[in-house]
Amino acid sequence: MSLLSHLSPLRDAYHRLTQAGGDPFDVNFDAILSPTEGVLNGSRMLLLGTNNYLGLTFDPACVASAAQALQMQGTGTTGSRIANGTYGGHRALEEQLARFYGRRSAMVFTTGYQANLGMLSSLVGPGDHIVIDADSHASIYDGVKLSRATVTRFRHNDPKDLSCRLGRLPAGGNTLIVVEGVYSMLGDSAPLAEIAAIKREFGAYLLVDEAHSMGVLGKNGRGLAEAAGVEAEVDFIVGTFSKSLGAIGGFCVSDQQDFELLRLVSRPYMFTASLPPSIIASVSAALDRLQQEPALRRRLSDNARRLHTALVAAGFVISPKPSPIISIQLASPELAIAFWNRLIDAGIYINLALPPATPRGIALLRSSVSAAHSEEQLDRVVDAMVAIAGELGVITPRRRAVSG
Amino acid sequence: MAYEANHVAVRIKGLVAERVPRIDAVAGDARIRDLGLDSVAVMDLVMAVEDQYEVIVPLERLAEIETVDDLIRVVCGLIQGRVVS
Ligand SMILES: Cc1ncc(COP(=O)(O)O)c(C=O)c1O
Numbered sequence: 001m002s003l004l005s006h007l008s009p010l011r012d013a014y015h016r017l018t019q020a021g022g023d024p025f026d027v028n029f030d031a032i033l034s035p036t037e038g039v040l041n042g043s044r045m046l047l048l049g050t051n052n053y054l055g056l057t058f059d060p061a062c063v064a065s066a067a068q069a070l071q072m073q074g075t076g077t078t079g080s081r082i083a084n085g086t087y088g089g090h091r092a093l094e095e096q097l098a099r100f101y102g103r104r105s106a107m108v109f110t111t112g113y114q115a116n117l118g119m120l121s122s123l124v125g126p127g128d129h130i131v132i133d134a135d136s137h138a139s140i141y142d143g144v145k146l147s148r149a150t151v152t153r154f155r156h157n158d159p160k161d162l163s164c165r166l167g168r169l170p171a172g173g174n175t176l177i178v179v180e181g182v183y184s185m186l187g188d189s190a191p192l193a194e195i196a197a198i199k200r201e202f203g204a205y206l207l208v209d210e211a212h213s214m215g216v217l218g219k220n221g222r223g224l225a226e227a228a229g230v231e232a233e234v235d236f237i238v239g240t241f242s243k244s245l246g247a248i249g250g251f252c253v254s255d256q257q258d259f260e261l262l263r264l265v266s267r268p269y270m271f272t273a274s275l276p277p278s279i280i281a282s283v284s285a286a287l288d289r290l291q292q293e294p295a296l297r298r299r300l301s302d303n304a305r306r307l308h309t310a311l312v313a314a315g316f317v318i319s320p321k322p323s324p325i326i327s328i329q330l331a332s333p334e335l336a337i338a339f340w341n342r343l344i345d346a347g348i349y350i351n352l353a354l355p356p357a358t359p360r361g362i363a364l365l366r367s368s369v370s371a372a373h374s375e376e377q378l379d380r381v382v383d384a385m386v387a388i389a390g391e392l393g394v395i396t397p398r399r400r401a402v403s404g
Numbered sequence: 405m406a407y408e409a410n411h412v413a414v415r416i417k418g419l420v421a422e423r424v425p426r427i428d429a430v431a432g433d434a435r436i437r438d439l440g441l442d443s444v445a446v447m448d449l450v451m452a453v454e455d456q457y458e459v460i461v462p463l464e465r466l467a468e469i470e471t472v473d474d475l476i477r478v479v480c481g482l483i484q485g486r487v488v489s
Pocket residue numbers: 111112113114116137139180184209211212240241242248249250
């Protein structure tokens with residue numbers, strides 16, 4: 001028996017999955033050409049699964065800032081801020097984030113995953129309670145384990161269930177509620193106004209992970225809290241630089257007293273190297289772009305609506321409300337894998353999401369729309385999807401998709 | 405308490421059976437994983453049990469629940485704790 005023999009059921013499942021053609025977990029791009037195009041096995045691919053919501057990965061201002069910082073300050077910090085010190089860019093970006101959100105403090109982490117680990121592990125501890133949405137991202141599930149608080153789940157986007165469970169918690173200790181701005185698999189949003197009211201009723205604290213909603217929702221792009229008009233009730237906003245800001249990194253902003261002390265206790269902040277100057281520079285430039293160009297957000301929502309309307313008209317099973325995350329639900333993993341392979345053949349790359357990573361065990365073809373997509377690109381996607389769906393018997397091709 | 409524990413056992417086995425296709429009786433020593441419930445189905449089961457008894461099974465206690473009897477034992481403990489406190 002080998003050390004990894006406990007993984008043999010996984011090996012078998014993985015093997016079955018790759019029988020249908022390409023391996024969805026091992027996609028090797030030859031080149032990335034733009035926010036919306038790449039080359040896969042010699043073929044040009046339209047990219048529709050990138051989380052590159054504002055299309056800023058090739059933005060000239062972001063690239064130039066990063067290049068200059070790279071030339072001037074080198075490739076990396078080679079250590080944590082606790083050990084190797086804070087660079088000017090780290091502090092400046094934290095101030096920029098705090099200003100953007102209108103908060104007193106901000107803390108930058110090396111990834112969004114670590115931001116959740118870093119916050120959840122240090123905001124509460126033994127004797128406290130954390131109540132999370134059942135469909136939370138893996139980084140939230142992992143973060144709450146590090147906290148050693150008592151962890152309770154409530155049914156996805158169900159304020160009544162949240163309220164019920166809060167009512168059952170034993171007295172004593174603080175309670176932290178954790179939800180997401182936009183859920184990454186189905187693109188749905190938390191009913192934040194109701195959740196904020198419940199939070200107030202129970203005297204709890206509220207943390208919102210705006211990973212997929214920063215730069216996407218809200219008049220100024222501050223996310224769901226802004227869109228729902230409840231920023232004052234949200235005690236902590238966590239986010240990532242890896243989606244709308246087109247780079248890598250994570251952060252938390254807050255008005256909490258003594259927030260700065262978290263830098264001395266949050267192990268995922270203290271015991272990993274800080275972001276390199278080039279990344280800090282591109283993120284800072286991207287945040288400027290996000291603020292100075294609301295047109296990007298408008299284009300993103302126009303694009304999302306265009307794709308959503310066309311897919312609904314074609315008869316696909318997708319979530320009822322348009323969002324930049326548009327997921328087609330399919331009857332079985334096998335069908336989803338076949339569909340995904342056909343899309344690759346048609347020059348379109350999207351995400352395949354299978355249980356248990358998906359809610360309620362459904363199989364999904366997950367697309368994320370970008371402001372950088374052209375209408376022509378999106379129409380091409382719809383044509384290809386409708387044709388493949390017809391061949392695979394996913395929808396009856398009764399109607400041609402009307403786009404726009 | 406013994407009477408109530410018996411009741412809880414029957415009810416929880418019923419909730420398990422509802423989620424396992426083609427099963428006549430759920431054995432107490434059956435491992436929940438072996439019943440073909442994936443992690444999402446287990447979560448759904450635990451939430452249904454929580455709602456039935458208005459308790460909370462904290463996520464960190466799931467690790468000690470392998471068999472149906474483990475689940476019954478943990479829930480009985482939680483009910484008792486609620487009565488005492
Ligand atoms: C809801 C949510 N939180 C956090 C993360 C982690 O972000 P990052 O890619 O910066 O680690 C993701 C991205 O996968 C996410 O979807």
